[in-house]
Amino acid sequence: MPAEPMTCPKCGIQMNHHADKLDSTSTAALAEPDAVNLELGGILNEVHTCPSCKTIEIRRAT
Amino acid sequence: MTTQPIFIPVILGTPRQGRMSEPVAKFVVEQVAKRDGVETELIDIRNIPLPTSDEGESIKDPKFSETMMRADALIIVVPEYNHGYPGLLKHLLDTNLKEYIHKAVGICGVSAGPFGGTRVIQSLLPVMRELGLVNIFWDGNFSNVHNIFDQSGKLLDEAYIRRLDKFLQELVWMAKVLRYGRENIASE
Numbered sequence: 001m002p003a004e005p006m007t008c009p010k011c012g013i014q015m016n017h018h019a020d021k022l023d024s025t026s027t028a029a030l031a032e033p034d035a036v037n038l039e040l041g042g043i044l045n046e047v048h049t050c051p052s053c054k055t056i057e058i059r060r061a062t
Numbered sequence: 063m064t065t066q067p068i069f070i071p072v073i074l075g076t077p078r079q080g081r082m083s084e085p086v087a088k089f090v091v092e093q094v095a096k097r098d099g100v101e102t103e104l105i106d107i108r109n110i111p112l113p114t115s116d117e118g119e120s121i122k123d124p125k126f127s128e129t130m131m132r133a134d135a136l137i138i139v140v141p142e143y144n145h146g147y148p149g150l151l152k153h154l155l156d157t158n159l160k161e162y163i164h165k166a167v168g169i170c171g172v173s174a175g176p177f178g179g180t181r182v183i184q185s186l187l188p189v190m191r192e193l194g195l196v197n198i199f200w201d202g203n204f205s206n207v208h209n210i211f212d213q214s215g216k217l218l219d220e221a222y223i224r225r226l227d228k229f230l231q232e233l234v235w236m237a238k239v240l241r242y243g244r245e246n247i248a249s250e
Binding site for chain 2: 016017018019020022025027041045046047049050054055056057058
């Protein structure tokens with residue numbers, strides 16, 4: 001679970017965090033070397049979906 | 063769960079002149095549109111302006127991204143070129159990511175020969191997986207495609223309606239399950 005719930009930018013309600021996605025591209029790692037999780041081999045992102053309006057948001061794992 | 067209809071756009075995955083995937087894609091759209099509670103639209107990659115001087119999310123087409131955001135599932139109609147998929151299709155798919163995650167995808171392969179695009183389908187499966195899409199276990203296989211449609215695009219072999227019905231039955235089920243999951247089931 002994320003440390004902080006994510007709020008839908010359109011509806012203002014709490015979104016559902018339903019996936020973590022690893023970005024293992026070299027361009028992402030070069031752009032943000034400090035964000036790379038060395039154990040996982042990339043930058044970990046959380047994917048959130050709004051139960052009301054279906055908006056999808058992605059952010060760095062917290 | 064939200065009550066909006068399930069939305070399943072169909073991507074026509076080649077811009078090639080004279081493409082036989084076009085009547086296939088139009089046929090698929092017709093069949094999807096017949097289902098209750100399901101909406102669809104045709105996305106022709108020929109109509110999406112993408113630069114070739116860059117790759118990935120930095121060249122997102124806003125309309126395509128919005129459509130992917132709204133989608134509950136995708137159908138990709140793809141011809142087999144040299145045992146693989148058209149490069150422009152991969153170029154387009156790579157422009158989005160979050161929009162695909164935990165959504166269902168079904169692939170319809172198109173070929174002039176007898177194998178119905180099985181090789182291009184197999185080569186697309188790992189790409190779908192890495193994009194966060196969930197592959198279903200039914201495919202559409204359009205073999206000897208020049209014999210399936212006449213010059214006007216009319217279907218000549220009714221068996222494809224029954225075959226596609228099974229494919230769509232599974233895709234819609236998976237789309238509903240995944241929508242429920244995206245909206246209600248939190249990652250642990």
